[in-house]
Amino acid sequence: MLDVARGEFARDFEEVLAHPVGDLLVMDRVILEPGWRGFGLGPVLAGAAIRRLSPDCTAVLCEPGSADGRKMTEEQHRDAAAKLARM
Numbered sequence: 001m002l003d004v005a006r007g008e009f010a011r012d013f014e015e016v017l018a019h020p021v022g023d024l025l026v027m028d029r030v031i032l033e034p035g036w037r038g039f040g041l042g043p044v045l046a047g048a049a050i051r052r053l054s055p056d057c058t059a060v061l062c063e064p065g066s067a068d069g070r071k072m073t074e075e076q077h078r079d080a081a082a083k084l085a086r087m
């Protein structure tokens with residue numbers, strides 16, 4: 001995403017952006033208390049956070065995963081990525 005030597009976005013990343021000027025929002029994790037898991041709230045809350053925090057951002061970077069260290073299968077990872085993309 002970033003070209004450290006130039007101090008800017010990497011050129012190949014800039015090429016896919018409509019407006020390559022602005023901030024980059026990096027969402028590290030969304031953690032739900034165990035009692036709230038399994039209701040589909042993770043992607044909804046992640047989407048709400050992205051909408052709230054990204055008005056001046058060029059792009060948002062996030063990778064779906066398990067915040068509590070549980071291993072995800074490839075299928076679970078694909079499903080989580082699809083849910084997050086829809087948000």
